[in-house]
Amino acid sequence: MSRMNILKVSLLSILMTITIYAADQPKPATSFTKEKNEQVLKELPFNNMQDFEDAKRGFIDTIPNLVIKNKAGTEAWDMTKFDFVNNKEIPSTVNPSLWRIAQLNNINGLFKVTDKVYQIRGFDISNMTIIEGNTGLIIIDPLLAEEIAKTALDFYYENRPKKPVKAIIYTHSHGDHYGGVRGVADEKDVKSGKVKIYAPEFFLQEAASENVYAGTAMSRRAIYQYGALLPKGVDGQVDAGLGKTGSLGNTGLIAPTDLISKTGEKKIIDGIEIEFIMAPGTEAPAEMLLYFPQFKMLNTAEDATHTLHNLYTLRGAQVRNAVVWWKTLDLLLADYGDKTEIVIAQHHWPKWGKENISNYLVKQRDIYKYIHDQTLRLANEGYTMNEIAEVMSYPKGLDDEWSIRGYYGSLSHNSKAVYQRYLGWYDSNPANLNPLPPMESSKRYVEFMGGSKAVIKKAKEYYNRGEYRWVAEVMNKVVFAEPDNQEAKNLAADALEQLGYQAEDPTWRNEYLMGAYELRNGTPKVPDTFGTNTPDTVKAMTMDMYLDYLGIRLNGDKANGKNLSLNWELPDIKEKYTVNLENSVLTYRKVNSFTKNAEITLTMDKTVLDAIQTKETTLDKEISSGKVKISGDVNKLKEYLGLFDSFTPDFNIVTP
Structure with a gap:
């Protein structure tokens, strides 16, 4: 199954149907967590407010108390649940760097990028870009859900002339970049030729396959990555890195009418010239970037946003190619750097000015090459995957750049991705070649350590010293040895919770807090209808x-x-x-x-x-x-x- 995936968020469109039980109350941040989060404030340049200025630039309007209903009459999107993020005081239960990106992602509405170019931001995890052509509109990436896309377009029409949609561009094969298409176009108009849909070569195959082959496992794991069952709040879900979260509506798919296959291919769509740049194997297996000579504007799709992206996604996917990624960004610098004055993407906010853009793309390029090269350097010196992840850190020059902080990917799991791509799961230590399965191994570990009571007693001492990683690891052994041992589950949950509070990456935070939630409350029940095989996806197979x-x-x-x-x-x-x-x-x-x-x-x-x-x-x-x-x-x-x-x-x- 995919190579990256729709699952990024499409599965969230049905998470609303999951039964959620009353959860045990989360605990406050410990003194160790408070101290670690306070240290972040000293290490990063929080006085640099340029991103906040850029994120607000061109603001036209928004919908107050933004709540959008889906066809079932329940909430498909509710920004009011994230109002708490607007509080200037940083809570002790959230990493300050994560709080910063969460505040930036709270900025929502219709924005003017330049003449004829507009973006709807903060209505979904992704952006909808709208280009005004001679007679109609070109829509780039119509969000994740039909109801959200329709609301977004209607809101645009409240502020701009009501021109018909002439063309839609899917930048890549992930659901949050095409799933709302039925909210902006009628399939009859597409089939008649009234509306054209452009997409990269192999788009349809990738969009369909990534929701099917390993879709069930990814759906389950994505509940952890996106924290969909967590309450929104300072001790729950705060953000998703690329945006607030995924919308909960009808995810559709209308097949493209025109496929783009070559870098440099040009189209004039309703009077707007677009030059296409192919980027398969970067952030998605089928992806393309766009250059608009008329606006001196580059659309980097999802290859350059305001975060270090994933080379491996925590929900599971095929590892992405860091070499292809950095070379694609270098091509942008070489071929378009001197003629680009605006950079937009299908997540986050734009950047303006050649110097700013050059610096931004250089650092985006360099972080992927740095992770790739340093991982292989250390591997060739005999370091294993986990050892490399432990010592991987930002070099001077990249350490104070907000746009490459780990809000979606991380230095840790991206370095593991590079290791996996070249060397696989085995570290060449024969002791790890054929280990016992987790339950059997855990029983023996616990027996060797003197039994569960002794382990729990010792683990509590480590917890009281703030050694949460170790407590989580050793308590996992007890839980797998004695699945009904609630004391062990609770201590494991406490440790995971503090790790979540300390995490800069919102996906790590969600993973930790979902683990704590399930240890305390059990596995959530899901209906038989849960899954990613939507009717449009099945038809596309x-x-x-x-x-x-x-x-x-x-x-x-x-x-x-x-x-x-x-x-x-x-x-x-x-x-x-x-x-x-x-x-x-x-x-x-x-x-x-x-x-x-x-x-x-x-x-x-x-x-x-x-x-x-x-x-x-x-x-x-x-x-x-x-x-x-x-x-x-x-x-x-x-x-x-x-x-x-x-x-x-x-x-x-x-x-x-």
Whole structure:
């Protein structure tokens, strides 16, 4: 599954349906946490307020008490829950650097960037950029959810002339950059050619696949990364780094009409010239940046924002290529630096002025190359992944730059990403080649340490000394050895909570606080409908992708010794497949004609398959209606359908 992912936020569109239990009250910051957070104020240049000036520049208007409802009538976006962040006094339970970015991300509304260029910021985790063409509008990245995008466009129209949408540009294949498309365009207008949609090559495949193959696991893990179940507050969720959080609405997808495949490719869209810069394999597997000669403006999409970005996402994804990333930024400096006076991105606020922009892009470029090069230098000196992460720090010249602070990525987990990309998970120490699984290992550790009571007693001494990392590690052993030991869970939660209060990176904070929440309150229950396979995503899947996912769902143990051969025809897309189950493996081939010896022949339109997958109908209903035709043993087919697992994202994380 993805290489980076929609999951960044699209899964949040259904988190509202999760049952949330009354949580044990969080605890205050300890003296050690207060001291560590106070030290941050001394180390970073908090007197530099340029970002606040830039974030407010061009402000036109906003919606007071910004609350947007979704189609279900519940809150899709509520900025009022973050009003507490506007307090100038920094709470002891929040890292001051995190408090700073949270305050910047609270600035919301419609902003004028330059003549004909506007941005809606703070209505979602991402920005909607609006370019005024000769006769209509070009919308870049229509946010995450339909309801949010519609509200944003309507708000723009309240302040600017009501021109029709002529074109939409998806900068890359993550849901917060296309999911709201149905709020700004009708699919009929796209199909008729009235509205064009531009996207990078392979956009559709990446947008669909990243929500499917490992989507359930990512959905569960993303609850931790984004802290969606945490209350908003000084001891809960404060921010998401790239923005406040993800909106909770209908995430859609309309297929692009025009794909961009080459750097330097130019289009004139409604009188606006755009030069495209391909950036696949940077922040997303399918991504492109934009240059507007008319405005001397560069849109860096998500390759340069006001944060150190992820080379690896905590929810899980394929590692990104730091080399491709820094070289892409260097290309921007080389080819566009002298002719760029404005830089915008699809998160955060713009920068103006050649000198400011050059300094900004240089430091963005250099941080990725620094992490890459220093990680490999240390690896070649024999340091392991965790040892490298422990000593990785900002060099002089990059240590006081706000735009590369770890508000989404971090020096720690980005260096681990580089190590993983080149050397993988194994550190070459044979003791780590085949370790015992966590539960078995934990039981033995606890036994060696004198039993759980002795471990807890000792861990409390370390907690009282502020050694929270160690307490969290050792209490994890006790929890996995004795899953019902609530005293151990509570002490582990206390340690994680203090680590969360100290974290500069909001995703780290969310991870720690979600772990504490679940240790104290248990794993949240999720409905059967929870998942990232939205109707638009399912429709975008090719049959190859669907069959790949079917193979992932096959339970190898249940399928042991079973064999099946199937011919599968999909008349509406004019495709035929032979599918075989053998050796607990599902294989398939696209064919022009069927083999004669298949046990079953299945005929259905792809649209019917899509409807079954989105639970709009069932296989039995469609067999009865005649839309699904089966030649061969129907009962055997149904029996074999029982060999496939259904995934639910409610598995345990901090407990076995």
